[in-house]
Amino acid sequence: MENNIKILLDAHSINEGFARMAAAAFSAQLDPTLEELADIKTAISEAVTNAIIHGYEGKPGTVTLSMRANNRLLTFIVTDEGRGIADIAKAMQPMFTSKPDLDRSGMGFTVMESFMDSLTVNSTPGHGTTVMMTKTIHG
Numbered sequence: 001m002e003n004n005i006k007i008l009l010d011a012h013s014i015n016e017g018f019a020r021m022a023a024a025a026f027s028a029q030l031d032p033t034l035e036e037l038a039d040i041k042t043a044i045s046e047a048v049t050n051a052i053i054h055g056y057e058g059k060p061g062t063v064t065l066s067m068r069a070n071n072r073l074l075t076f077i078v079t080d081e082g083r084g085i086a087d088i089a090k091a092m093q094p095m096f097t098s099k100p101d102l103d104r105s106g107m108g109f110t111v112m113e114s115f116m117d118s119l120t121v122n123s124t125p126g127h128g129t130t131v132m133m134t135k136t137i138h139g
Helices: 015-030 034-056 108-115
Strands: 002-010 062-070 073-080 118-124 128-136
Touching (some): 015 062, 034 062, 034 073, 034 108, 034 128, 108 118
């Protein structure tokens, strides 16, 4: 059975926690282990935080969190319509940050990549970024 949910979040840091909990609640239908659930929550947190901080840079905007469960496969898509990423390969390098003044570690994409089964990033400067992550639940 396939199940889909889409949530629109204002680009405010306080909504990151809601996104984490929504992803955890959605994932619960597949009876994940605590480790799998922690991985998902961490990856979602990083993706939503990146969209808010780097995509919108404090300006108003909307972050979309789309979630799909299909058999044992979860797919999470985090989209913003913010500034976009000019060089995705560079942005995905560990320790790279465009916001060193905000004490950003530059590990967001690395964290997402290590906690999820797959990570795909598409972006167009001036038009936004889409991050797609998948995780197979073994329970």
